Amino acid sequence: MFTSITARIAAFGALVLIALLALIWMLVDASIQTRDSFRWVTHSAEVIETMDDALVALREAESAQRGFVLTRNASFADPTDARIADARQSMARLVRLTADNRAQNIRARDVQALAERRVTLLRDTLEQARRGQFDAARGSIAAGTGRDLMTMLSLRADSFLSEERALRITRIAAADSRLAWVRQLALVGGPLLALAILSISLLLIWGIRQPLGLIHQAMTALGRGDRDRRVTATMGSREFAQLAHGYNAMADQLQAAIADQGRSAQDLQAAHAQLLRNSDTLQERGEAIELLGGMAHRMQAARTDEELAQVIRVFVPRVLPGVPGALYAHNNSRNLLVPITGWNGFQPREEGFAPDQCWALRRGQSHFVAQPGGDIVCSHVDADLLYHCEPLLAGGEVIGTLYLQGVVQEESRFRLTVMAENISSALVNHRLQRGLREQTIRDPLTGLFNRRYMQESLAIEIARARRSGAPLSVVMCDIDHFKRFNDEFGHDAGDTVLQSVATEMRSRFRDGDIVCRYGGEEFAVIAPGATAQALAARVEMVRKGIMEIVLRQGGRALGSTSMSFGIASWDDKMAIDGSTLVQAADAALYRAKREGRNRAVIDLPAAA
Known part of the structure; x- marks a missing residue:
């Protein structure tokens, strides 16, 4: 289908890109569906909790009313109105929460109607007692109407809860199924894609080396005196077919010259020298293609910036010997070309440069100065230097640039072009892999x-601390009275509080500290190289900073908040997986809660 090597390489790159995009799309789609499934599971739990809250409030109101009627003690009647209001509020919220489910919404409204009837009866009996008509109130209770209503209400509520629990089980099963699909897709899709890339790369290399060997054999035979040797086998690509055709034509001319005695010995020697030069060029081109293929494969397999930089430092000097330079990658958030690595003694500018400072990126093609004053000099290059800038683009988007100090000779342009395409593809792949990694280790809200x-990092830091003997401490903390924000302002306000606290903690702790959301309103911090006592001063600054946060959601003031902290340090008696250290910090946190909240407590064994 593709008769050109260049077309095959381009098609191979396109197929790899399409496969990567397809795999990423499937992973992202599956992740979104999984997130939605877990959101519905949470929704069902909230519905069940709301129904339970309403029933508890109604029963407590009923108990308070009966206590007042039977004992005539007015203190029993005080909480009745508040619990009735709580029950009605929970019932109204239940109706709103089930608006997405018609059947459950009908059941919720039915339960709400029965609850309103029970509330009316409770209030009527309570008013009789408050007016001093205790005999009439006891008669109302003894009539059993309230008990019958409560029994009917409980039966309807049980039916509602049974349906909602069954729905939650179904949603949990759907979420588990989608999680299994994401895991299977990651475990199967990645290796299959890598195997496909390796297989196609080997086919491309074989497609280059096989015709190259035939041509080289023919040339070697011709150089040894076999004047009739020709390349007759199928070359498999247009470029090698042209080379074979050129070789055959040259060999024919050489044979004709030998047959024609009119040729001079000088012409014969010149033709032979040209043939040898072509052979060396062809062999050098094949070796370059093989080297670039190995470089591309290793770049695609790199997982970190340092691994990618190491591949560049090892292979670029072999592809372009004697040419120093650097690779810059585009940082989207800062809109800067930042250095990845340099080679052959060149030290790139650590601060990087803006894209509009490079004429290669402006024009979307190579830009070079091969002699002083030969062209416009890029702003990121010192004056009076000979250099070459090769843009790295993908789909019209700036990926980076290759800066080469000196002049790139014409015979090396093919190597430079293929190398730039390979590096562009590797940078795109590296960026996508890093994005996926961030999604798996970051909390989406904060x-x-x-x-x-946090668990993975703690195990690593404990191993380092065991080897080096350096201290290691952990902070467990959570927001005081966090439920108040959800109850008074709603869950969106609770999310705002979590985000504000997370921002404050991220700005207050050191860059080397690992700040994590442990779950709900609870956070954790891993502090390598810090003792519990030294860490306590830093935690105190964080505690005061959180108290100073002015919490707002839109135009609504939410008030202020505080946090409690527990600090513990690791020692050799603790489990190496970090569980014991986390438990110690957690115990200190509970002590801080018991002692009045809004404080930091150091784990006593660690402090001792």
């Missing part, structure tokens, strides 16, 4: 590291 990353 942007902090999640609990899974």
